[in-house]
Amino acid sequence: xxxxxxxxxxxxxxxxxTFLATNLSQIRASARADVGLLPTLLTxxxxxxxxxxxxxxxxxxxxxxxxxxxxLFVTLVAVVMAASQLGFMLGAxxxxxxxxxxxxxxxxxxxxxxxxxxxxxxxxVLTSELFGSEHLAVTYLFYDGGCGAVGTLVLxxxxxxxxxxxxxxxxxxxxxxxHALIAALNLSGAASSALVAWRAAGLYRRMKKM
Numbered sequence: 001x002x003x004x005x006x007x008x009x010x011x012x013x014x015x016x017x018t019f020l021a022t023n024l025s026q027i028r029a030s031a032r033a034d035v036g037l038l039p040t041l042l043t044x045x046x047x048x049x050x051x052x053x054x055x056x057x058x059x060x061x062x063x064x065x066x067x068x069x070x071x072l073f074v075t076l077v078a079v080v081m082a083a084s085q086l087g088f089m090l091g092a093x094x095x096x097x098x099x100x101x102x103x104x105x106x107x108x109x110x111x112x113x114x115x116x117x118x119x120x121x122x123x124x125v126l127t128s129e130l131f132g133s134e135h136l137a138v139t140y141l142f143y144d145g146g147c148g149a150v151g152t153l154v155l156x157x158x159x160x161x162x163x164x165x166x167x168x169x170x171x172x173x174x175x176x177x178x179h180a181l182i183a184a185l186n187l188s189g190a191a192s193s194a195l196v197a198w199r200a201a202g203l204y205r206r207m208k209k210m
Contacts, residue, residue, distance in 0.1 A: 014150075046113060
């Protein structure tokens with residue numbers, strides 16, 4: 001069951017990030033935020049993505065050195081993605097064009113990018129640590145392709161289309177339900193990765209002794 005639990009968490013995080021990466025322009029427009037905010041949202045999401053890919057493994061390595069299970073870090077990543085989705089919901093209900101709205105959206109974009117970037121290196125390292133390196137290439141491709149496919153097709157495409165109506169669609173109802181569902185999925189992903197961490201606690205205690 002660890003394989004499916006880990007895959008569920010990965011798909012939720014990847015899907016949440018892909019949804020934002022492909023819909024940021026429409027999300028900005030539906031929130032009636034200032035049009036000049038879009039480049040900032042794109043930049044902070046991309047920068048967060050880069051920083052997450054580079055620095056997140058260092059943070060999870062620190063956990064492992066203390067004998068803590070690395071999947072706990074994935075739990076944190078999923079919680080941050082959920083909070084970011086809720087932040088976008090809040091931004092859509094704030095006064096259009098206000099400083100509070102801009103701050104909320106920029107912070108949400110930044111932390112969503114961090115979460116999206118952080119999950120990718122952990123798909124590789126956790127595949128090796130949890131399931132062994134003998135068939136690492138095949139196992140990793142399952143997670144890389146599976147999480148990407150589920151995230152892109154279901155969360156980034158089918159789910160938004162179920163709620164987005166009108167051209168253009170304006171107001172919190174355009175993307176609010178999608179943000180809420182993706183947040184809920186990420187919280188369930190956090191729970192599933194926490195369960196993987198609990199099941200793998202003995203493995204990481206042994207790794208600390210090596």
